[in-house]
Structures are given as structure tokens and as C-alpha cells.
Amino acid sequence: MSAVDLTPQPGTPAAGATRPKSGRGGFGRYLLVRFLLIFPTIFILVTLVFFLMRLTGDPITAAQGGRLGPAELEQLRAAAGFDRPVLVQYFEYIGRIFVLDFGTTYTTNRPVIEVLLTYGPATFELVFYSLIVAFAVGIPLGLRAAYHRDKPEDAVYRVLAIWWYAVPVFFAGLILKLIFSVWLKWFPVAGRSSVASEIQMQTLPNRTGIYTIDAILTGDPAVIGDVLSHVVLPAITLGLLTAGIFLRLVRTNVIGTLSTDYVDAARSRGVRESRLLRTHAYRPALIPIITVIGLQIALLLGGAVLTETTFEWRGLGFQLAEFLENRDFIAVQGIVALLAVIVAVTNFVVDIIAAFIDPRVRY
């Protein structure tokens, strides 16, 4: 999870300081620079993780520490090459990264790429649906709160937003499960699909791992319904947390733009208040909002651990925690590298979206 940044981070690309003001070519170049920045980001993260992980122990101790004596452990460690100097191991790893060989996990003996392909889609799907909830709830309520600022309605929304954010995810998830699964029996307790649907989807020749798509591929409405019903509670749990953040973000920024001269100018031309809010104030406010939302999405991808645990949603975050616990260096490094790519790419995409909203950048 991350801080709720209501303030557009001045260091982020949308802030005027780092954004080229205008001029064709400048923007393309800027994007190129942003794109190239992905690589040092990955490199730094992987390096950081590499050394941090070596400080925390090794997978062999993690797995066998309760069964083997020190001598045997040492022997196994030597066999696995963990007794070599860390720098040697590091350069070896980096060397392999360069040829895009992310290695094989120690604990489950699966290629890291495969791990990413299995769990990435799960996280992606969860984040996707949560964002739908977050957007559907956060933005309209944020607009309403801005419009009714400092009225009781605004206060209600704001307290709600903070509340969503303050309740620990695992606790909120538990309560939702009790209400909607146990008492009302509307939704399943946890998991991504029922056993029957899972087995049916298993038979698909090329599974995507995104259950919604897989369910549609089976063409069985029961499976589709089943998969969707599994999405509801986790999406709401994670979605509301994010919605709280969006709500506050939209509110602050829209109130800001509502007091600008151009909104006053539009008002002086007789434009309706509701239209002022939805069009004249909202659109410009979107630029800083989008930037923070972009960061938020990136953080969601790696930060959904608690939701994933609570709802049996085996995604990257959960898996990463698991690998961490087992000190599976290779897997952790691989997943972190992927997350870094996702974060960097998201930021990159957000820049492009922001540019489309903000003509000052586009032209």
C-alpha cells in the first residue's frame, strides 16, 4: 500500500517543472527519455533486491533449517553455489538477466517467466476490477463532494473515504465475507472460481490466466457467472480502498480548478453549474489526478498482497510474499523486475494519457 498522495508530486512528470512546455519533437524526445528510464529503474531495483535478499538468508536454510544440522546445510549451500562471494553471484545473475534469462525458482522449480505468466494475469484481473469499482465510486463521489464542498454531504463522503482507507484490508475483507457470503450467501467466500468452473477452464487449449476471458472462452454462461461472482468481493474490498484515495484526489483538484479564472469566465458566459463542474473544472483537474492515479495503479499491482491473501487470489503480490518467506531469491528478483517494468510502463502510459488530456503537452 502506499501513501495517499493528494498532492500531485512535483517530481512526477505532470508537474510543470519537468515537463517540456511545448514544441514538437520535444515531447517525443521526452517520452523517449522516460522510456529509457525504465531500464535504470529495473536495474536499481534488481540490484537492491539482490543484495537485500542475500542479507536475509537463503532458500536452503528456509526449507531445511528445521531438519538438517549446520554441516549438512552448509554442504547443500555450497552445492547450490551460495557460498561463493556475493559479487560473483551478482555478476552472474546480471549476466543472465542481460540475455533475458530470469532463471528458475528454487522452491518450486519453475521458470520465473512461467511464474510471472501464471500470477501476473491474476493480479491484473484483480486490479482491473478494483479500478472499475474505484473509478465508478471515487470519481462521481469526488465530484459531488467538490460541488457540495463544506456541506454535510461533502463531510459524509470524506469521512467515508478516510474510513475505507483506514480499515485494514484483511479486516474489511473478513467482514464483507461474513456478511455477503455467510449470512446473505450472495457471493462465494473466496477464490477465483468454483471447482467445477476451474476444471472446465483447465480443458481450454490456451488459457490466458485471466479468468474472465477464460470463462468467456468456455462459452458456458454458468462459468462466466461463477467467475464474475468470485470477483465481486475482492474487487469491492480493494476498489473501495482505492476509491477513497481517488475521491479525495478528485475533490481537492476539482475544488482547485473550480476557483480558476477560466471557470469564472465560463460562468460569466452563462454556462450551467453542473456543466462547469463536469466539463470545465473536471477536465483540467484530470491532469494531476491522472498522474497520481497512475502511480496508484502501479502500486496496486504490487500492493494487493493483503487482498490477495484474504480472498485466496493467488497473484503476484501474494506469491512474492510467499517467495520472500522462502528466500527464493530468483523468484523475488524476477517478480520485482516485472513490477518495476509495470510501474515504469504505467507511468509512461500515464504520461501519454495526460498528454492527450493536456494539449499543452501534446502540441
Next chain:
Amino acid sequence: MTATTPVATMAPQKRRLVDRLPVVHQLRQSVGLQRGMLVAGLVMIAVFVLSAAFAPLIAPFGFAQRSVDGESFGTQQPPSAEHWFGTTVGGYDVFSRVIWGTQTTLLVVVVALVLSIFIGVALGLYAGYFGGWLDRVLVVVCDAIYAFPSLLLAIVLSIVISGGQSNLWGGVLAAAASITVIYIPQYFRVIRAEVVRIKAEAYVESAKVLGASNSRIIFRHVFRNSTRTLPLIITLNSSEAILTLTALGFLGFGIEPTAAAEWGYDLSKAQSDVTSGIWWTAVFPGLAIVFTVLGITLVGESLNDLADPRLRGRRRVAQAAGQVAETSVVPGGTLTAGPGGIDGLEGGDSIEQHGIEVRP
């Protein structure tokens, strides 16, 4: 009124004292609902801090106490006269642990904030002011850390820092330090951005023109002016620290229950209680978390709103004409302009005097 009378020179200083106390000043400024929210938040924080300070007096039992006079409390006892909030699966008194939990939480928040502010601000000042390759490297590194899922970073760090140990200080330091590492980039970003902005301000340039040394410029001119956004971030990060601590507790990296009371730990231990109809072991620590985060966030949000003149609400003037003194005028041309006569008029940037400013 002439400027040379003592009254005239005293007046601004008096206001200054109050102005300088960040929250008090904002409290005085606020009106209506905004004040209501700020006050509510402050009250909640006060309750939290007071509970922490007077935990030994408030809590009927120790946080690791399982029995009194050799008589065990019993586990998972429902709320009763002896145990207002019941007892936990470990046989502790829930009420006492909720109260003692404030101490742990406060400790973590304070340590985390102190560490991240010091380091983050120092780095931000340095990088923002001098720029250059170090700045670029720091920016990229901080962005990279930002991309790392913070909770997992906290886990790794808690392992590295305390060797996975969870006595009180080990646990507190691990949680705090891991939170620190996550927040340093944030403080860094914010301070750096402020510094970059302030560096271009005329008063810094004027100091440069005077030939002041870099360290003098940084400390005398840049530093204090670049900390305006801190109160807001501090509140945000306090909430985050609490939630991170909670999550660490949930994932098993919490603080050992006989070393300190910690809400997240209690809450995670109460998971299976809830599904078994034992609500009291989870609800109270859960509410304590929500209450505290709510309080801190309310204050943070209110400070944010109050700092921005556009977001700040003001008391309505009831009577339109007549009664109001004519303070509206700049006695422009005269050399002996009355004191305070032009407050807040020129340039529209009277926000300079407030604690923080956040431009949406």
C-alpha cells in the same frame, strides 16, 4: 496610528507567536464544517496520545498479563465487568491491550517519522539545491524504491534490520525503519520539489547575489521555507505507518505479544475468532486502528484544505454594509503606511504566512 509606537511593532509579533504554532493557527482560521472536522481529528489524536501517555493508569491489566492473583483470565471470554472488551485467544484482556497498543503505535509512528524526515529532508535539500548527477541518481533510486511494493519492502527490511526478531525495540525499530525506507523517497520528492521551486525564488537569488555561502543559503533561506508541505505528509505517513505496522503484524512480522501490545497483531490473531462468532477480539483493536487513522487523516486533510486559500472556508459575513471597518484600502502613496494595512492584498500570495501550501 503611527508606525513608531510600541503598539504598532508589538501587534505583528503577537500574532506571529500564534501563527507560528501550526495547528493552533489553522484551528483559529477554520470555520464551520472544516473546523468541525479538524476539531474531531484533533480530539481523536488527543485521545490517542493521552491513552499512550497514561496507559499504565488507564489499562486495568498489563498487556502481557494473563491472570490476576493466580486466577487465569480464561481465553476468549466475552465482555464482562472484569474484562470490558473480553479476553483474547491468548487469554489477554482486550481492553488493556487496546490501551497499551496506543504506546506501541505512537512509538512506531514517532520513530518512523523522525527517521524518515531527517534522512528524507536532508537528501531532498541536498539533491534539490545542488542538482547534478547525485540528484539524478537519487531521483532514479527513489523512484525505483517507489516501484517496490511497500509492504514487501517492509518485510525484507524487518528481516534485515532486526534479524526477524520481535521484541519491543526490535519490532518497533524494524517496523519503523522499514516504514522509513518507504517514506524517505516521499519526503525526498516533496522537499526536493520545494527546494527546486524555492531555489528559483527571488529571495534565494538575492541571497546568492549577496554572496552568501551555499550552506548559509540552504539552512537560512531554503530549509525553513521548504518544509511547508511537511505537516500534511506527516499526517499521511503517520496513517500509513500505522497501517503498515498492522499489515506487518498480520503477515507475521509483528511484535511479540509479551513484548508489547500491537493492534495489527491482535487483529490478525483474531481472524478465526470472527468467523466463530467471537467478535470482541477483532472489533476493538480494529476500531482502534480506524479511530487513530481517521483522526490523523482528518487533521491532515483539514490542514491541507486550510493551507490552500482556495479550499479554505471562511465565516460568512452576516451584515453586508455599514458595520465593517474600512480595512480595505492600501494607503498606497504615503511613506507612512499604517501597519498591517495591506495584509494579504498584494500579489494575492498571503499563503506565505501559513504553515503549508498544497497546490492541487
Next chain:
Amino acid sequence: MSIVSIERLGVSFATDQGAVKAVDDVSLSVSPGEVLAIVGESGSGKTVTAKTILGLLPETATTSGAVILSNREGTREHDIISLDAAGLRAVRGTDVAMVFQEPSTALNPVFTVGWQIAEGLRAHGDVSKAAAREQAIDILRRVGIPDPEHRVDHYPHQFSGGQKQRIVIAMALVLNPGLIVADEPTTALDVTVQAEILDLLRRCRDEFGSAIVLITHNMGVVADLADRVAVMYQGKVVEEADARTLFSSPKAEYTKALLAAVPYVGHGTVHAAERAAARADDWHDATPVVQATGLEIEYPGRFGRAAFQAVRGVDFVIRPGEVLGLVGESGSGKTTIGRAIAGLTKATGGSLQVLGHEMVGIRERAFRPVRSRIGFVFQDPATSFNPLLTIAECVAEPLVVHGRAHDARAARARVDELLEAVQLPRAYGDRYPHELSGGQRQRASLARALALEPELLIADEPTSALDVSVQARVLELFAELQREFGFASLFISHDLAVVDLLADRIAVLYRGRLVEEGTGAEVLGAPEHPYTQRLLASLPVPDPEAQAARREHLRALKEAEH
């Protein structure tokens, strides 16, 4: 019949400091097709009065009195003050429209200008998209935007400042309202552009028949455009008169003072000649304090873009005790030169000698000792003071930095002297910058610049943020101090009249090049370069009759150019 009539208007605001009364018992009226100018110093309530006409006051305002607004035909009347939201919306744009001061902030950056113009049309009736676009193109053409069919789809940032203001005016005109309220429509613009916008406004009245409420503090603009003038002071209208009458025989004390404070081009010539005469014979041979030869200054491009050359091959000298005035339009490189002399921006080519040091390629460390010999007065007095230090501490700063005093306390005696030298009571030293007025701050700024008794003072538009009357006081003070301390000075301004008052010689900068240099009499009396000529002609003089003549002259000049 009047198109708007304001009766006993009072407006108060809720602020952090309590209630503030902005407008007190103001009554005014405007007839169809008339231009009413409202003048008065900053904060006197002009904008508030104007916004009341549109019912645009913020929620924190409370009003009393009445504002009766009629439509162009005079067929309906509304009291704006008591009108509900829907009613207000209906009259806004149709009966009255507004032109804002800063064209760049009055346009929504994320919508095309065509869309924004059409928005106003569509808010008041069923206009099809195509029809609205047609009308938008038409109005853009009529306010003089070239190639409107194409430009209608452009975004605000793709227009120049003057064009943006034309677009804002087009938006006001598109529904053909009976009244246009223009709040300082030209303050953000260069004089040359200002002249064009004033022309456009005049056409609005003549061709569209709109009445205009024009708010300004520039008496030249008033003289150029207004039929009638209302003078506001402290929230009240202190005088209302026909334009010519007002200029020829002002009645209110304040009006008189205001008119007297307005600088005229040519006033300084005599004074400069006196000073020149007083100089020693060998003065011309003294080593110049500043000497630029072929000076070039580049700003490095971002993200690998080409560097921007702000100053291209400029030559000038400033001799001891001499004031060089530097004028030119916005962005011509004036500030850049000033900063280069002070070592804030690197000079990248040619040569720049400052107090015997070559600035091209100089290192900060080598230059630092020289700094005590240079003073710098910044354009904006509000931002050039550290808001957390008292005035005394700020003024003591140079003394402390250069070891003349141990700390601010020790320097206090000298600070008090300095403050008194700039005619600020010493008690002001204990205040914080925001507790001073603009003029006071600018004086404190002077005191700080003079603290080390510099040989060279760079003043970058030191009065442009100030009101005319305050400006007059500061300029007077500057002149006095210059006489007393005898420093050489680079005085930067975009206002020819101001420079003329102070400078021994004037240099005109145009797009990074020095196009003309000479004494005030030479440059202003007989300008040679077409740009200087146009600049001079664009400057409206605060005298309606003279201004009418100058307007003709400017038109002739422009036609000659084409």
C-alpha cells in the same frame, strides 16, 4: 436610459482577518454605447464592483444595494443582487459579458478556443454544433484573428498573449451583449500589443455598439478610450466626470495626486542633461563599471533541445555613477542581462567585464568577493524577501555574509540607518515582509541592496509591481539615493516613461539585440530604429487630446510599415 445602473452598492468579504469591506456605497451608471472607465489604486474596489455586475462574487462576499441591468434593447431589467442562479445564468453572456485581466488564465487550457466560444452560445439556446462553430469562426475573424477557419480548432497556448486577449474579447462579443465589462484587459500585455487591443475595444463600441466598463489603473489607457471616468478610492467613488474634464480639471484630491504621479515621457530629459553637465571632464575616460562587448547569453535546452539564445551580441558600457536604462518588450532579454551582470546567469559568449572581472567563464568562488560591490533590486518586492525573516534580518543579511557584522542583532544599528535612509521608520525592521506594503517592501529591498554601499546597482523592473502613486515615490527615492551614494546603475524597465525619469542613457533591447542607445533626449526625442518608434508611439499618454493625435500617428506608422 442606462444599460446598467449601480445603486448604493456595498460589498464585504469574510477573510482570515475578519470582515473586509471592499466597496462602500458606490453608485454608477452606464449608458448604451458608452465607455466608462473606473480608475483608482490597487485594492480600491474596481474589480469587485465589476464582478458584481455579473453576479460573480465568491461565496464569501455579501452585498447590499442594487445593480439594475438591462439588455441591449432595453426590453427587460434585472436586479443582479437579488437574482437567483438560473436568472443570473440567463443574463450572463447575453446582457453582460466580461473580459478578464489575464487572458492566459481566463481560457481553459484543455479545450479549443472554438469549443469555448461555442460553449457560450450553446449555453443560451439551441444552437447546432455546426452553427456554433460558424459563429465562432465569424467572431474570431471580426476580432482580427488571422485564418480563423483553421485557428478555431487550436488550443489557447497556441496563441500569443495579444491573440488570447482578442479571443477573450471575441467570447464576450459573441452573444452581442449590451455591456462588456473589461477588467484591466491590457495590463498583462506589452505596450505595442496594448495599443492593438485598445483599438479592438474601440471597435467593439463603434461597430457592435456595446457599452464598456473599462477598469484600469493606467491613465494613458483611460485617456485613449474612455468617455467617462469614475475614480475610486478606498471603496468609494471619489469623482466621476467626463474624460476630458477629468484630465483637464481634476477635483478630488486623490485624482489630482494620481494624475500628478503619472510619469510622462520627456520629463527626465532635462534632469539627465543637468547631471551630464555636472560630470567631471575626464569622466568619459574612467574605467567602466560594466562593459559588454558582443555579449551573448544562452539558456541550455532541455532534453537535448537546442539552446535558446536570449541575448545576441550586445555592446554597452556603464560608467561610474551613471544610470543606464534598459527598455524593451517582454522577453527581449532585459532580465537576462541584469542577471548575467550579477553572476546569476552565465554569460556564454563575447565579453562581459564587471568591476574588472571577466564574467564569461568565471567561477562562482572567484566572483563571490566581488558580490559585495554589487547591489540587486528585484522586480517583485514580495518574493525577494525570505518570508520567515524579519525585514531587519533581511537587510542585515549582506552585512553578516560579508563579515561586517557578526549577526543580525549586531548589525541592527546599521540596519536602522539604512531603513531611515530609504525613509522607513526603524520600527519596521521588526516586521515580516508580508506585513509591509508593496512600496515599503520595495524600499526595504533598496535598503538591502545599498547595505554594502555598492558601486553598481542592478534594478530589475523595481517598480512594475507597484501602483503609479507608489511607483512615483519609489522612483523619487531611487533618484535621491543615487545622488547621495553615487552608484552606477543598470535600471531595467519596460516603461519608457519610468526609464526616462532616472536614466542618464537609455538602451533599447529588441529580441536579444541592442537596437538603439543614447541619452534620453536622443532615444526618446528622435528615435531612429523603427521598433523604438513604434514603442514610443504605442505608449498612451494620459491626456485625451494628445492621445487622439498620437493614435493617428501610430496608425500612420503602422501603415507605413505594411
Next chain:
Amino acid sequence: GCSAGGGGGDQGGGASTLTIGTTEQVTALDPAGSYDNGSFAVMNQVYPFLLNTPYGSPDVEPDIAESAEFTSDTDYTVKLKEGLKFANGNDLTSSDVKFTFDRQLDIADPNGPSSLLYNLDSIETPDDLTVVFHLISPNDQIFPQILSSPVGPIVDEEVFSADSLTSDDDIIEGKPFAGQYTITSYSFNELIAYQANPDYEGLLGPAETEKINVKYYTDASNLKLDVQEGNIDVANRTLSATDIEDLRGNDNVKVVDGPGGEIRYLVFNFNTMPFGATTAEADPAKALAVRQAVADLIDRDAISEDVYKGTFTPLYSYIPAGLTGATESLKGLYGDGNGQPDPDKAAERLAAAGVSTPLDISIQYVAERYGPSSSDEYAIIKDNLESSGLFKVNLQSTEWVQYSKDRVADLYPAYQLGWFPDYSDADNYLTPFFLTENFLANHYDNPEVNDLVLEQATTADPDARTALIEEIQDKVAADLSTIPYMQGAQVAVVGKDVSGAEKTLDASFKFRYAALSKG
């Protein structure tokens, strides 16, 4: 109504399908690449074993073997049944058996169980049905047990790679199964669908239920809710004590208990414990008194009832009840002689040894490794020790990997460990612990015990061996290398209409899905 959830139990063929939930995790399906309960649980269903434990007994008998016996001191000969086939149609011959164990030793994966083959020298296959294991040390009574342990699943040489681990996908594709079940659908740690293997003709008999689905959980409370709501039929390993207690009162489900092989014990480091060999005031007699005093004070009933609600039971010896040779050696020696704590006795002991009290002692436990209740467990132990006034306990918990490193680095004077057996024989609770070279590395060194442990492993006569095992327990109980105090029960929660769980919750500690049936 809308509870499209979980189900499975009611879908897809009525009583012939059963859904099981578990929170265990699989690491790999390749027997050479995993050595953990979760993976072994799967292997037990699908791979054949030469020897296996029949329902209801801890002792091994031939499974897919016709016979298995020592043909000389160091030769253990196994004869396979005839006509064995893998589900993919490949023949299962002695060559597969040799391949299985050779590859274990060749690969020797750090995550694998190859260390269990410590006594295997080589394998000979005189014919298709005969396998001769040449052992290093003679008369190894443990070896038959080893063949039923995680290192024992027999794999198909045509599917598995000889020198590297085989991926799950290749295994699923290759169908090298010959246990009671085959896997028909596999998604890693989410769902495994089993289908009864009609060709299995081993010791355990055919499966009761045609199709079994196993759903993997990460969070025990979800498992609990699902079994309580009837979304799954069986919940096995590991529900929290609170959940189990709650479910005991639930009419929709039955809670089935069985003996468990899991034990919890407190280890003393003989070097660094108070008065240990490397401390400033080293004194073996005082150190022993300290250990004994601790043993006197631990209140096993309180832990069992308060913390585990009966899902763990008091353990008074090194070998858990249910295994051949288990005694209750500590019961008579410590406390009040009836398994209850006795502070006075502890005080006496310490006084007699001249230990001044209260004595500072540090105890470490590991946070999550042995379930979420460890902290409560140790809170009670701390309470027990401190309320006697004899000890001041500095209790700390440490994250597992660090813990594993620290404990063997002599950093912990006294610490918690748990043990889950590799095979259900008393030896597995003695050899690893009390030989001079043991995995605890706690510097316990009693040559007599060392010799006895080695001796029981090679004593062929069962009664003589049992006597030796009992003697070892008594001796160690006197030395107190460790203090065992808890024994886990196996608990499964099943739907009302599910039967068979009682049958498989036996001292083999293998949960066999084939025993379960519904309806």
C-alpha cells in the same frame, strides 16, 4: 441461491465426487524436488510405494511389492508384484525403481529428500521384478520405513529426467501415476482433480470415491467458512484451534481426530544455556537443575486446553503416543509426577544445586512456522516460569530463516522447535536428535545414548528394539536435551455425510483420500 461458490460436492456426478480443502502448499510434484508435507500429501495419492503403512498402523508392509526382506546384513531385497503399470500404460519394473532412487541421489536437490537415503549404497536389479538395495551399514531397521517416506515414491523412467528435476507440467502430461489416484486436472496450488486409478492393486485397496478435488487455500478462515457452508466436503490441515472448536458445535460438520506425529519441544543449548559449557559460570549440575526446573514448571494441560482447545495434547516423552515404543518418561520424573507442574519441586531443585533465583533465561520461539498459536503457547510457558518466582524470562520470537541460522550458531540458550516425521517409526524421533552429531547442534553429547540409538536402528528383533527405544527415552529424559511438551492431533473436518476420515487419520500420518466417501 446465488452461492455459485465452491461447490463441486454437489456437482459433477453426485456421491462420486468429493471436494477437499487444505491450506498446505505444494512445491513440486517431482519427488526429488520437494520435501514438505503439502507435496508429500499429493505424492501419497498418486505415486506407488514399495512399502507403505496400511490403514490403522504405523508399521510398514509391502505395497506394490510382493515381498521385502533383508537377504543379507546389507542387502534388502524387494520383489515387485507382476504386471504393474503406470497410468500412462508404461510398465513399472525394477528398472523404474532403480531409476527412482538413483536419480534422487544424482540430483540431490537441496529441496529434495535425498538425505534420507543416507544408508543406500547401490541398487541392483537382477530381473524385472527384483530390486536389491545394497546398504552401507548392516541391519538397518529403518530402511523399510525410508521406502515409505518422501524419498520413496516410485517414478516412471520414461517420464522423469534422470539428472534434473521434472516440471509439474511434464509430469501431469506424462501421467506417471500408479498410486490410488491419478491427476486429471492440475492448477498449481489452486486445484488438483484426482481420478481413481483402477489399476492400483497395492496394499491400500481401491479408492472409495471416483473423483476427488482438492482446493488449496492460503487463509485458514476461508477454509473454515467454506467447510462450514458446505462448499467443500472435507477440510484437512490446518484449521485454527478456535475454528475447530467452533466447528465442533456445528451440526453440519463432523470433526474427526486422529493421533498426530507432530511434536513441539523446547531445546536447550548445552553450551549457552544458563551455566552451560561456554558460559562464565559453567556448571553441568546447575545447568541440569535449570532444565529440570523448567520441566517441572511447564503446564502442558494449560497449553493444550487454552491454546489448542485439545487439538494438541500433552506429550511426556520424546516419541509421540501411538508409535511403537512410546513411553511417558518425563511424567514421573518432573512436576508432581502426574503431569502437572510443581513449582515447589522446581524451587527445591534449584536450591539444591545452588542456583540463585530468580534466574534470567532467554527463550526464543519462531513466529509463524509452527502455526499462529506459538506466541500464545510461549506466553503460557513464560507465565509458568515466571509465576513460580524462579525465572525471569526474556521471550523473543524470530522470523524462521533467521531463526534457523541463529539456533545453530549457538545464539539461543533455549528455543522452540517442532518436528514432523518423515516416516512413522520411533527412530525418526531419536536418531536426528540424540546422536552426538545431531541436527539440533545443541552440544548434547551422551555416548551411552549415542550407542543405544545406533543399536536400536539395527536390532532386528522387534521386542528387543522396543526395549532399547524405551531405555533411550528414559536416559534422555534424565538428561533433558530437550523438553517435549506437545503432540499434535490430526484433525479433519468433514461434512455430515462424509465417512472414512477416521480410517485414514492414523499413525501413518498420511491422509489418504481413497478412504473417504460420501453419501
